[in-house]
Amino acid sequence: MQDFNGKVAVITGGASGVGRSLAFALGRRGAKIAVGDVDADAMAQVAADLAAENIEAIVEHCDVTSQDSLEALADAAVGKLGGLHLVFANAGIGAGETGAMWDYSEKDWQWTFNVNVWGVVNSIRVFMPRLVARGEPSHFVVTGSGNGAYTVLPDVPIYTATKAAVHTITENLHYQVQAGGLPVTVSALFPGPHVVDTGLFNSGRVRPEALKKEGVEGNESGINSVDDMKRMAAEFGIEIQTTHPDEVAEMAVRGLQQDAFWLLETTPETDDKIRARADMILNRTTPVPAALG
Numbered sequence: 001m002q003d004f005n006g007k008v009a010v011i012t013g014g015a016s017g018v019g020r021s022l023a024f025a026l027g028r029r030g031a032k033i034a035v036g037d038v039d040a041d042a043m044a045q046v047a048a049d050l051a052a053e054n055i056e057a058i059v060e061h062c063d064v065t066s067q068d069s070l071e072a073l074a075d076a077a078v079g080k081l082g083g084l085h086l087v088f089a090n091a092g093i094g095a096g097e098t099g100a101m102w103d104y105s106e107k108d109w110q111w112t113f114n115v116n117v118w119g120v121v122n123s124i125r126v127f128m129p130r131l132v133a134r135g136e137p138s139h140f141v142v143t144g145s146g147n148g149a150y151t152v153l154p155d156v157p158i159y160t161a162t163k164a165a166v167h168t169i170t171e172n173l174h175y176q177v178q179a180g181g182l183p184v185t186v187s188a189l190f191p192g193p194h195v196v197d198t199g200l201f202n203s204g205r206v207r208p209e210a211l212k213k214e215g216v217e218g219n220e221s222g223i224n225s226v227d228d229m230k231r232m233a234a235e236f237g238i239e240i241q242t243t244h245p246d247e248v249a250e251m252a253v254r255g256l257q258q259d260a261f262w263l264l265e266t267t268p269e270t271d272d273k274i275r276a277r278a279d280m281i282l283n284r285t286t287p288v289p290a291a292l293g
């Protein structure tokens with residue numbers, strides 16, 4: 001899609017981080033934006049900021065773990081903005097798990113799979129039939145993570161497991177759309193190339209009441225922001241570089257303009273990790289943990 005002017009873009013998790021930057025990147029190119037999110041404060045802020053730039057937008061409460069909630073967002077986008085051209089299944093969380101996985105709270109497993117995996121599945125179930133029925137050129141973009149899609153970082157196993165699932169779902173969606181000759185372009189968006197400075201490391205702010213852990217405030221890992229991560233890594237002599245979410249959104253827009261599947265920017269170090277992983281499998285080498293960053 002070359003021209004975003006007048007197109008309607010739905011963005012789940014669009015009140016913060018990568019989703020918020022996508023809203024502005026597309027809105028500044030003339031797209032109409034439907035943000036769905038669960039964080040009331042961030043929703044009010046993004047609504048005010050989009051309005052201040054005269055970007056036509058709606059900001060709706062939408063919980064991606066509920067198909068009904070996504071149906072309402074889809075209806076609002078079509079009803080209030082007059083179309084449906086780009087869908088970003090972007091909402092995601094990290095539960096901040098730490099320690100041995102057999103000791104993790106079931107609530108951490110449930111919450112992460114509910115949002116990261118079921119959120120994507122629900123988005124596909126709600127939006128794909130609508131995009132197919134409309135029959136116009138459109139995009140369905142899923143935000144995944146290299147951690148799970150092409151590497152296994154050892155620090156957040158639940159998150160990694162969800163993103164591995166998300167990638168296989170996205171790639172299969174692409175195959176099905178191709179096989180059906182449908183006018184929907186499916187893309188896999190990988191925020192990066194470095195850790196992206198967003199609210200992901202403070203996801204606890206939107207943890208549902210029923211999945212809160214008794215007596216636990218914030219992440220058990222002690223990492224509740226990118227700055228915490230930088231500080232902790234520095235103690236081990238590792239310098240963490242970061243990427244601004246606006247850079248991710250611009251990278252995504254460039255890829256969408258080329259109808260690319262991979263919305264992925266890597267560093268030479270990431271490329272080495274991908275090659276090393278492929279070699280490890282081909283050579284049947286015993287896995288050793290890859291470094292973060």
Ligand SMILES: NC(=O)c1ccc[n+]([C@@H]2O[C@H](COP(=O)([O-])OP(=O)(O)OC[C@H]3O[C@@H](n4cnc5c(N)ncnc54)[C@H](O)[C@@H]3O)[C@@H](O)[C@H]2O)c1
Binds near residue numbers: 017018145
């Ligand atoms: N930050 C990174 O380095 C990084 C790297 C790879 C992938 N990602 C992925 O990028 C995506 C966006 O995350 P981000 O980094 O911008 O974090 P973020 O916390 O800034 O944004 C995520 C948004 O999702 C919303 N959200 C959470 N639960 C929701 C739910 N149930 N329903 C609807 N919205 C919900 C949050 O309120 C928030 O606004 C996620 O899928 C994340 O896994 C991020």
